[in-house]
Amino acid sequence: MRWAGQAVAINGTPVEEGALPGLQRLGLVKSVRVPQFEGMTFHEVLCKTALNKVPNAAALPFEYTVNGYRGCSHACRYCFARPTHEYLDFDSGADFDTQVVVKTNVVEVLRRELRRPSWRRQTIALGTNTDPYQRAEGRYELMPGIINALAESGTPLSILTKGTLLRRDLTLIAAAAQQVPLSVAVSLAVGDPELHRDVEPGTPTPQARLALITAIRDAGLDCHVMVAPVLPHLTDSAEHLDGLLSQIAAAGATSVTVFGLHLRGSTRGWFMSWLARAHPELTGRYRQLYRRGAYLPPSYRDMLRERAQPLIARYGLNRDQRFSSNAVAAEVSAPMQPTLF
Numbered sequence: 001m002r003w004a005g006q007a008v009a010i011n012g013t014p015v016e017e018g019a020l021p022g023l024q025r026l027g028l029v030k031s032v033r034v035p036q037f038e039g040m041t042f043h044e045v046l047c048k049t050a051l052n053k054v055p056n057a058a059a060l061p062f063e064y065t066v067n068g069y070r071g072c073s074h075a076c077r078y079c080f081a082r083p084t085h086e087y088l089d090f091d092s093g094a095d096f097d098t099q100v101v102v103k104t105n106v107v108e109v110l111r112r113e114l115r116r117p118s119w120r121r122q123t124i125a126l127g128t129n130t131d132p133y134q135r136a137e138g139r140y141e142l143m144p145g146i147i148n149a150l151a152e153s154g155t156p157l158s159i160l161t162k163g164t165l166l167r168r169d170l171t172l173i174a175a176a177a178q179q180v181p182l183s184v185a186v187s188l189a190v191g192d193p194e195l196h197r198d199v200e201p202g203t204p205t206p207q208a209r210l211a212l213i214t215a216i217r218d219a220g221l222d223c224h225v226m227v228a229p230v231l232p233h234l235t236d237s238a239e240h241l242d243g244l245l246s247q248i249a250a251a252g253a254t255s256v257t258v259f260g261l262h263l264r265g266s267t268r269g270w271f272m273s274w275l276a277r278a279h280p281e282l283t284g285r286y287r288q289l290y291r292r293g294a295y296l297p298p299s300y301r302d303m304l305r306e307r308a309q310p311l312i313a314r315y316g317l318n319r320d321q322r323f324s325s326n327a328v329a330a331e332v333s334a335p336m337q338p339t340l341f
Helices: 002-006 021-026 082-088 094-098 106-114 136-140 143-152 164-177 193-199 206-218 238-251 265-278 280-289 298-314 322-336
Strands: 028-032 041-045 099-103 124-126 157-161 182-187 224-230 255-260
Touching: 041 136, 082 094, 082 265, 094 099, 099 136, 106 143, 124 143, 143 157, 143 164, 157 164, 164 182, 164 206, 182 206, 193 265, 206 238, 224 238, 238 255, 238 298, 255 298, 265 280
Parallel strands: 041 099, 124 157, 157 182, 182 224, 224 255
Antiparallel strands: 028 041
16 A cells, blocks of 8 residues: 555554544644634644655656645645545545645655755656645645755756745745746636636635736746646637636736646546536536546547637747646646655
8 A cells, every 4th residue: 555655653553543544554643623724624644755756757857746735625626636535545525625634744854855865856846736835835834845945955846836825935936946947837727707616616716816927927937827627618618718818928927738627537526526516518518528538539639729729829828838748747647646645
């Protein structure tokens, strides 16, 4: 079992004997509920490793990831990382949204691993699993230590987030970019406020993320934007893409990547349950689109590319594609390998 390697014994046994077996294996210290985070439980664990080696890294633009959290309060209906919660004996639906595992000692462990003579300063990707700037980061403040540790060790890094909490660390991130290669990307795929509230209920609003893009650029950093996942028949119209990309360009983004929704594992059932409630007229179309598996058929992908590329060119959003392959590879590959987390 992957999690056995992460277990930390305290006096020979886990601290909370009543914890789920997955959390016991992970080294649970305590579970916390606080009034500021109503409906959420934080499970504080002690990790043995911080650097996660990416399987088949030769096919990706990064070899390692660091994830301070498992589970995510963003509660995106389509989140590709939902199945990873099942390795902790949680469900991939409501538990993923409300039961957040926090590696409270991740900075200490990361610094120790970066000091190893064998460390070759490979690029580290932050945000390939769950969002490093989700709400829990406001309480635990793991990211400043992670960013400092990587920059001080000379390790390049990339950050991908939907969380406007990144603003808190902009000065730190800009300083780190003077020390090591560093890229920042914001995920923004839904421009319609009503649809956003329904499909991404725990995330900052589209307008807040547009303001974040501007703040990143004002800090002297490039900002890539992930317009992903595009939701078939909901956010894939030329009108929606045009409106969203024009706003992204006006906010100052350097470049974008556009690609469609993937539905793997238990994420498929969770998303389709929401679709049946919110847009029952689309369930038949989705079953047809995904009848052969988790990915959209080539004909749809070709259509989306042909629709998006002229808009990307029109708004000058193809200036810097350094983050693009990184982010796409993370989204496509990471959730298929639980050893990343």
